Amino acid sequence: MTGSDEWRRLHPLTPIVRGGRATIGLAVILLPSALAGRHGRGSLIEIGVVAVLLVLGFVRWLVTRWKVDGDDLRIESGLIRRRSVRFPLSQVQAVDVVRPGLARLFRVAELRLRLGGSTGGSARLAYLAEREVEPLRARFLELAAGTGPAPAAVGEERVLSVVPTGRLIGSILISDVGVAAETVVLALVVVAVVSPAAAVGAISGGAFAIVSALTLVWRRFNQEYRLTVVDHSDGLILRGGLIALTSETIRPGRVQAVRMVEPVLWRRLGWCRLEVDVAGRQRSEGEGSAQRKPLRAVLPVGSHAVAEELLDHLVPDRPRQQSKPPGRARWKSPLRYRMLAWGRTDTCVGTTSGRLRRVTSFVPLEKAQSVRRVQGPVQRRLGLASVYVDTVGRRVHAAIRDREADEAEGALEDLAVLARAARRAA
Amino acid sequence: MAETWHHPSSRLLTLRRIEVGAVALALAIAAVAALTASTLGLALGGAALVVGAASEWFVRRRFHAWGYAEREDDLLIRRGVMFSRLSVVPYGRMQFVDVTAGPLERAFGLATVRLHTAAAATDARIPGLERNEAARLRDLLAERGEAQAAGI
Numbered sequence: 326m327t328g329s330d331e332w333r334r335l336h337p338l339t340p341i342v343r344g345g346r347a348t349i350g351l352a353v354i355l356l357p358s359a360l361a362g363r364h365g366r367g368s369l370i371e372i373g374v375v376a377v378l379l380v381l382g383f384v385r386w387l388v389t390r391w392k393v394d395g396d397d398l399r400i401e402s403g404l405i406r407r408r409s410v411r412f413p414l415s416q417v418q419a420v421d422v423v424r425p426g427l428a429r430l431f432r433v434a435e436l437r438l439r440l441g442g443s444t445g446g447s448a449r450l451a452y453l454a455e456r457e458v459e460p461l462r463a464r465f466l467e468l469a470a471g472t473g474p475a476p477a478a479v480g481e482e483r484v485l486s487v488v489p490t491g492r493l494i495g496s497i498l499i500s501d502v503g504v505a506a507e508t509v510v511l512a513l514v515v516v517a518v519v520s521p522a523a524a525v526g527a528i529s530g531g532a533f534a535i536v537s538a539l540t541l542v543w544r545r546f547n548q549e550y551r552l553t554v555v556d557h558s559d560g561l562i563l564r565g566g567l568i569a570l571t572s573e574t575i576r577p578g579r580v581q582a583v584r585m586v587e588p589v590l591w592r593r594l595g596w597c598r599l600e601v602d603v604a605g606r607q608r609s610e611g612e613g614s615a616q617r618k619p620l621r622a623v624l625p626v627g628s629h630a631v632a633e634e635l636l637d638h639l640v641p642d643r644p645r646q647q648s649k650p651p652g653r654a655r656w657k658s659p660l661r662y663r664m665l666a667w668g669r670t671d672t673c674v675g676t677t678s679g680r681l682r683r684v685t686s687f688v689p690l691e692k693a694q695s696v697r698r699v700q701g702p703v704q705r706r707l708g709l710a711s712v713y714v715d716t717v718g719r720r721v722h723a724a725i726r727d728r729e730a731d732e733a734e735g736a737l738e739d740l741a742v743l744a745r746a747a748r749r750a751a
Numbered sequence: 752m753a754e755t756w757h758h759p760s761s762r763l764l765t766l767r768r769i770e771v772g773a774v775a776l777a778l779a780i781a782a783v784a785a786l787t788a789s790t791l792g793l794a795l796g797g798a799a800l801v802v803g804a805a806s807e808w809f810v811r812r813r814f815h816a817w818g819y820a821e822r823e824d825d826l827l828i829r830r831g832v833m834f835s836r837l838s839v840v841p842y843g844r845m846q847f848v849d850v851t852a853g854p855l856e857r858a859f860g861l862a863t864v865r866l867h868t869a870a871a872a873t874d875a876r877i878p879g880l881e882r883n884e885a886a887r888l889r890d891l892l893a894e895r896g897e898a899q900a901a902g903i
Binding site: 722 | 874
């Protein structure tokens with residue numbers, strides 16, 4: 326395979342970019358006093374703190390080095406507790422390039438390799454010079470695919486979808502997060518108009534709620550701004566972002582599950598959202614469910630036609646037809662009943678569920694980890710049962726709810742057999 | 752499906768019954784003692800015993816619901832009375848198998864075998880296996896897992 330490299334360091338500006346917001350904050354605090362030319366005791370302490378932080382950051386940069394060693398990426402770090410980590414590149418699920426605002430200013434970028442496995446670690450190279458990143462990303466993907474040095478010709482690119490900004494803003498305004506944020510703001514405005522005295526208390530009391538709601542909305546907008554999906558020989562590439570630019574590559578055959586979400590307010594407009602679940606970046610041991618990050622949107626908002634086209638790339642052999650459960654399932658799931666349906670092909674299972682919003686999940690059977698049949702007391706009385714196809718993903722499961730007990734029994738057996746065949750073929 | 756189902760050791764039932772019985776008895780004694788053998792105390796104590804007896808019956812049914820079957824490519828595990836579950840776990844998807852035994856289980860010479868796949872939702876465990884059966888199952892699963900391992 327490819328030989329080993331020399332040990333290399335990260336970009337020298339790393340400590341400053343890593344300091345990120347702290348650096349900006351310090352500059353804001355320090356500049357006025359520095360400009361005013363005051364030489365009080367306070368500014369001495371401030372300068373001391375900055376110096377210590379800079380030295381610490383510098384030492385951290387100095388002791389961190391990395392190299393590509395055969396099929397592995399090795400990263401060593403730590404001054405006192407030396408850490409040496411070896412990441413097998415053959416297990417890479419996706420390669421991301423992340424460029425926060427400050428990093429863009431200094432023309433550096435972070436390379437993040439997401440690895441599979443239940444530990445789901447990720448290797449981060451933060452930060453590298455911008456011009457280094459692209460060749461390195463291509464090289465990692467080559468090594469991950471195990472094809473050796475690929476032909477120099479860059480694979481052709483085809484833009485599949487771009488999200489228009491106006492539609493993104495509109496969709497966020499009427500999404501669940503957006504509506505929650507608007508409600509909070511509206512409630513505050515109403516309180517302020519009715520009794521200005523109470524408003525101060527309400528704002529200080531609800532500061533946390535306001536900030537977190539706005540942060541969520543902002544984060545979503547920032548991340549999904551002008552999100553572009555490109556069809557490339559390495560896989561699907563997602564690019565986008567307003568201040569922090571990200572570029573993610575999803576390798577073919579690494580998609581664990583795809584889901585299409587249609588919130589209740591979007592459905593009238595014919596909009597939907599497409600999210601993929603890729604192995605890696607799983608919650609690690611001890612992390613609560615609160616730590617779960619939202620899924621990566623391939624299509625933050627778009628029409629069904631665009632969604633279908635993207636689905637053709639992600640899960641080509643998906644079921645087009647889904648069948649509804651028997652009418653008596655209405656007693657078991659009165660709210661979900663309208664949405665429930667499922668269908669399968671020989672290599673993929675698709676399910677639809679949801680109470681207010683409609684969620685359609687597709688799971689390639691070669692990715693199924695286990696299959697379960699569950700029958701609760703109400704279901705037993707009605708002669709129904711549910712079948713679940715478990716995946717590595719955190720949120721997306723194919724749940725075939727409330728089917729005839731016999732059908733569920735058959736589906737369990739069929740899916741187990743088909744999943745085995747799909748695994749062999751993969 | 753024509754596979755042979757294995758069941759946990761009958762000692763598991765004994766263990767579970769002792770657990771439930773001990774708790775019910777302790778509650779009954781506590782109720783009688785705390786209310787100094789008044790009518791209320793006796794009634795509560797009696798209720799605890801009745802609930803305990805009902806639980807004995809339930810524990811028995813639950814015990815009989817447990818089962819597992821080794822097939823060529825996957826392991827079937829069934830469990831549960833109220834919520835009956837049947838899981839199909841392919842050997843190739845197993846990431847690791849662990850065998851645990853708590854103090855009570857150890858006293859009865861039992862162990863629990865748990866299968867882990869990459870999916871968190873897979874809930875595949877078999878309690879109350881005799882120790883050598885647990886070891887046999889563990890080795891068998893490890894061996895077949897190795898032979899059929901599939902990438903994520």
